[in-house]
Amino acid sequence: MFITFLRNAIRFSTIFLFGSTGETIVEKSGHLNMGIPGVMCIGALAGCAGMSIYFNTLTDPSQINLFGAVVLGILFTIVSGAICGVIFSFFTVTLRCNQNITGLTLTTLGAGINLFVFKRLETFSSYFGKASDGFRNLFQVEVGANWFTDVFLSYGILVYLAIIIAVVATIIFSKTRVGLNLKAVGESPATADSAGISVTRYRYLATIIGCSIASLGGLFMIMDYLGGNIEYGLDEYGWLAVAIVIFSMWKPHFGILASFIFGALYIAPSYLNASFAMKNVIKMIPYVVTIAVLVVTSILNKKGNQPPEGLGINYDREKR
Amino acid sequence: MKSIRLENISKAFGWIKALDDISLQINEGEILALLGENGSGKTSLMNVIAGIYHPDQGDVFIDDEKVTISSPKDAFKYKIGMIHQHFKLVNVFTAVENIVLGLEKSDYKKFKEEQIKTEEEFFAKLKGVREPSNVEVANAKSRIYHSGKYDLNFARQKVIQICNQYGFKIDPDKHVYDMSVSEKQNLEIVKALFRGVDLLILDEPTAVLTPQEIKVLFKILKNMKADGKTVIIITHKLNEVMEISDRVEVLRKGKYIGGVKTSETNPAQLTEMMVGKKVELEIRRDTPVNPDLRLEINNVTLVKEGVKVLDNVNLQVNGGEILGIAGISGSGQKELLECVAGLQKAKSGDIIFHNPKENKPVTFFHKDLKQIKELAAQGKFHDPDGNKIDLTGLKDKEIRKMVEEEKIIFYENEIMPLNDKTPLEIRNLGIKLSFVPEDRLGMGLVGEMNLTQNMALRSFRKGKGMNVEMKKPERLAEHIVKEFGVVTPNLNTPVGRLSGGNIQKLLVGREISSNPKILMTAYPVRGLDINTSYYIYNLLNDQKNARCAVIYVGEDLDVLLALCDRLAVIYQGKITGVVDPHKVTKEQVGILMTGGSIDA
Numbered sequence: 041m042f043i044t045f046l047r048n049a050i051r052f053s054t055i056f057l058f059g060s061t062g063e064t065i066v067e068k069s070g071h072l073n074m075g076i077p078g079v080m081c082i083g084a085l086a087g088c089a090g091m092s093i094y095f096n097t098l099t100d101p102s103q104i105n106l107f108g109a110v111v112l113g114i115l116f117t118i119v120s121g122a123i124c125g126v127i128f129s130f131f132t133v134t135l136r137c138n139q140n141i142t143g144l145t146l147t148t149l150g151a152g153i154n155l156f157v158f159k160r161l162e163t164f165s166s167y168f169g170k171a172s173d174g175f176r177n178l179f180q181v182e183v184g185a186n187w188f189t190d191v192f193l194s195y196g197i198l199v200y201l202a203i204i205i206a207v208v209a210t211i212i213f214s215k216t217r218v219g220l221n222l223k224a225v226g227e228s229p230a231t232a233d234s235a236g237i238s239v240t241r242y243r244y245l246a247t248i249i250g251c252s253i254a255s256l257g258g259l260f261m262i263m264d265y266l267g268g269n270i271e272y273g274l275d276e277y278g279w280l281a282v283a284i285v286i287f288s289m290w291k292p293h294f295g296i297l298a299s300f301i302f303g304a305l306y307i308a309p310s311y312l313n314a315s316f317a318m319k320n321v322i323k324m325i326p327y328v329v330t331i332a333v334l335v336v337t338s339i340l341n342k343k344g345n346q347p348p349e350g351l352g353i354n355y356d357r358e359k360r
Numbered sequence: 361m362k363s364i365r366l367e368n369i370s371k372a373f374g375w376i377k378a379l380d381d382i383s384l385q386i387n388e389g390e391i392l393a394l395l396g397e398n399g400s401g402k403t404s405l406m407n408v409i410a411g412i413y414h415p416d417q418g419d420v421f422i423d424d425e426k427v428t429i430s431s432p433k434d435a436f437k438y439k440i441g442m443i444h445q446h447f448k449l450v451n452v453f454t455a456v457e458n459i460v461l462g463l464e465k466s467d468y469k470k471f472k473e474e475q476i477k478t479e480e481e482f483f484a485k486l487k488g489v490r491e492p493s494n495v496e497v498a499n500a501k502s503r504i505y506h507s508g509k510y511d512l513n514f515a516r517q518k519v520i521q522i523c524n525q526y527g528f529k530i531d532p533d534k535h536v537y538d539m540s541v542s543e544k545q546n547l548e549i550v551k552a553l554f555r556g557v558d559l560l561i562l563d564e565p566t567a568v569l570t571p572q573e574i575k576v577l578f579k580i581l582k583n584m585k586a587d588g589k590t591v592i593i594i595t596h597k598l599n600e601v602m603e604i605s606d607r608v609e610v611l612r613k614g615k616y617i618g619g620v621k622t623s624e625t626n627p628a629q630l631t632e633m634m635v636g637k638k639v640e641l642e643i644r645r646d647t648p649v650n651p652d653l654r655l656e657i658n659n660v661t662l663v664k665e666g667v668k669v670l671d672n673v674n675l676q677v678n679g680g681e682i683l684g685i686a687g688i689s690g691s692g693q694k695e696l697l698e699c700v701a702g703l704q705k706a707k708s709g710d711i712i713f714h715n716p717k718e719n720k721p722v723t724f725f726h727k728d729l730k731q732i733k734e735l736a737a738q739g740k741f742h743d744p745d746g747n748k749i750d751l752t753g754l755k756d757k758e759i760r761k762m763v764e765e766e767k768i769i770f771y772e773n774e775i776m777p778l779n780d781k782t783p784l785e786i787r788n789l790g791i792k793l794s795f796v797p798e799d800r801l802g803m804g805l806v807g808e809m810n811l812t813q814n815m816a817l818r819s820f821r822k823g824k825g826m827n828v829e830m831k832k833p834e835r836l837a838e839h840i841v842k843e844f845g846v847v848t849p850n851l852n853t854p855v856g857r858l859s860g861g862n863i864q865k866l867l868v869g870r871e872i873s874s875n876p877k878i879l880m881t882a883y884p885v886r887g888l889d890i891n892t893s894y895y896i897y898n899l900l901n902d903q904k905n906a907r908c909a910v911i912y913v914g915e916d917l918d919v920l921l922a923l924c925d926r927l928a929v930i931y932q933g934k935i936t937g938v939v940d941p942h943k944v945t946k947e948q949v950g951i952l953m954t955g956g957s958i959d960a
Contacts, residue, residue, distance in 0.1 A: 215510070216510055217460075217463075217464075217510040220453075220457060220460070220461060220510070221461065221462065223450070223452075223453070224450050224453070224461050224462075227450045227451065227452055227453075228448070228449070228450045228451070230446075230448055231448040231449060231450050231458075231461070232450075232461070232462070233432070234412070234432040234444075234448045235432070235433075235448070235461045235462025236431060236432055236433025236436070236462045237461070237462050341665060343451070343452060343535065343537045344452060344535075346452070349451060349452075357412075
């Protein structure tokens with residue numbers, strides 16, 4: 041029972057981990073992207089739409105080449121995420137629009153378009169069910185053999201990918217020149233600019249990469265966790281991912297832990313013998329914890345744990 | 361790099377011509393002072409050399425070769441570095457992280473080649489004298505080793521080497537947010553030297569430093585000059601020009617005026633070049649007449665976020681006197697003024713206002729009927745003939761009539777604590793705060809609103825019903841525009857569109873217009889040209905003569921010493937001394953500003 045809970049918590053937290061790692065990378069560049077929930081929705085539907093093109097050539101779900109479907113899905117998702125990143129950056133960097141408004145627009149768009157397109161894809165639902173086996177089982181070790189393999193080795197490809205990305209992001213932030221430059225762009229774009237770092241390039245690239253990563257969260261939720269069931273909205277998870285960025289104080293390796301905590305709390309009610317009201321109260325805990333973390337960090341006012349100084353502010357070199 | 365020549369540089373921002381056909385020569389190995397008032401285009405011109413602005417017209421020549429400097433990175437290529445007034449540092453990075461920011465693989469390669477060259481030179485010198493020891497060979501190898509990877513150890517060593525060479529004191533692993541202003545400035549200079557600049561431009565480097573820190577900085581600059589580097593220092597402070605520079609070039613309103621050798625000129629001539637006409641450099645200081653106690657600040661302590669921003673402050677402010685407050689910015693000056701104005705609540709201590717009411721009639725403006733009766737029972741009033749007034753037994757109507765006929769007169773000054781008063785009540789008592797923050801508009805004026813509306817900000821409670829009274833503010837705006845010579849198209853212009861000097865005149869003018877009893881001004885001349893500054897000094901003197909108690913928080917010690925009747929020095933929220941500006945020297949004030957003490 042507890043092993044199952046642990047396993048599902050880790051699986052569920054993957055959507056948060058994708059979202060928070062992606063958003064952390066975006067925010068490190070000084071972009072406050074409130075469009076992450078939308079990006080996740082768009083990522084999920086783009087992956088499914090991409091696979092459906094392939095499914096269209098088939099006559100029966102059993103003909104699916106699982107590996108091909110997985111690669112196709114991931115590819116389409118990443119590209120759609122990148123497009124979202126380009127849209128966001130075009131508005132905020134090139135046109136210097138307000139970042140909050142741009143992001144919220146993206147979220148509204150994503151959530152709306154999600155429902156619209158998934159209705160069209162309903163005819164392929166049996167194909168998605170089959171393809172989700174690929175996402176879940178391609179690299180999976182037998183479940184139920186012993187607790188160690190169950191907890192650590194029994195996941196689909198995207199779970200591992202999420203953790204690897206978070207670790208790599210941490211290393212890039214702390215150990216490389218690119219990470220240093222990116223942090224400088226987010227903290228003080230004027231400084232970075234005068235040091236010869238292209239603020240425009242870094243903001244575009246960080247946003248594109250971050251959105252691509254976040255969009256994988258949506259694909260994971262639909263194809264892996266929900267087993268190809270496309271009828272669920274995803275935007276609420278996106279908001280939690282944004283909260284996790286704050287909770288983890290802009291550190292992707294903390295993000296792994298934070299995502300797990302949020303994921304565990306989110307699914308805990310189903311494993312508890314509690315009343316309906318109580319279950320909803322438990323579901324609220326992540327939000328309360330986020331507020332508590334915000335309060336505590338701002339009281340401590342430790343300078344290393346603050347959001348990037350230039351977060352949410354567009355950079356204009358000639359502005360005096 | 362040998363020399364830089366600028367030819368016919370022009371640059372416009374919108375309709376304003378910041379630079380108008382400027383030609384200028386910079387020679388190798390000199391310290392050049394670029395002199396001019398705020399807005400004269402000094403910084404813009406240097407930004408052209410540093411690759412921040414592209415000139416609309418004109419060319420830059422380095423060693424008679426035409427070059428295009430289109431980014432700060434380009435400037436570094438030509439070994440030009442600029443230190444801006446607002447430091448370009450990332451707060452959460454350490455010193456060394458800031459220094460390597462923006463360096464690429466090729467830069468490291470270049471450093472490596474340079475290092476190899478110096479090591480080879482070292483061994484070449486040894487040749488024939490003695491064999492190099494194993495330790496020396498190993499050290500040389502370790503110094504040369506660098507793979508081009510992101511490596512802070514390499515940078516750290518080089519930083520320490522630069523610090524030792526020129527006399528900087530920098531801890532490579534200290535975070536910028538833990539640094540003092542002067543440390544940050546040193547870090548900026550080291551950053552430029554690390555990249556191997558030959559020409560260093562400093563934009564108003566002394567504005568934020570204490571006299572002692574300025575001395576250290578100048579020593580470093582002289583070390584750099586001795587090392588063959590060229591230094592340009594942008595400034596409007598004449599004494600510094602005379603002290604440090606070899607040559608002076610003067611700009612005025614975006615135009616090139618001329619250049620002179622420092623040894624062949626004097627401050628008066630430079631001022632004339634800078635302003636365009638002869639200016640009296642003496643600041644007016646009228647002798648105070650019978651100063652009387654107006655404000656007592658007793659043991660005031662203010663705690664903000666766990667830090668004592670004000671620590672047991674004791675001060676007395678007199679009517680008919682200008683009290684100066686000197687200190688490094690952020691030492692608690694702002695908080696002290698805000699405490700008096702009621703905007704901050706002190707944790708402990710008293711602020712006591714002596715309302716100059718002696719022999720003045722009581723009014724309903726500050727007191728209601730009940731309060732007047734209470735005060736009368738305490739024997740505080742006399743009638744026009746000097747007899748004590750007894751209000752017992754009189755009807756309210758009769759008392760009202762007496763007040764309106766100004767027959768109830770105070771015996772002595774009214775003493776009232778301000779601790780429990782709201783900011784509005786304090787304002788109505790005649791205690792006015794005009795704080796000029798760095799962005800000028802932050803406190804006091806609203807940039808989007810026009811002149812009249814900004815005047816109404818102080819009187820909007822006075823309208824009838826829901827309507828805001830706009831007639832009087834309009835007349836006031838008209839009056840200030842005329843009286844103070846504010847340059848504005850009309851009264852409906854948003855104040856944000858006015859120039860800094862006009863905004864400041866407007867702000868100070870509005871506060872003065874209400875005949876304050878205490879006028880607190882902070883940095884009222886920040887960023888103003890000489891003429892407007894002197895105009896403001898004169899206004900403060902007029903207020904002083906009108907028995908107002910003036911508090912002047914300033915940055916420029918020369919001005920503080922010349923303008924004030926008494927000078928309080930604040931350091932980390934503590935008053936380190938109240939001195940007589942006639943008797944102390946700038947250096948002594950500097951010692952107080954950094955927490956030291958002097959015998960005076």
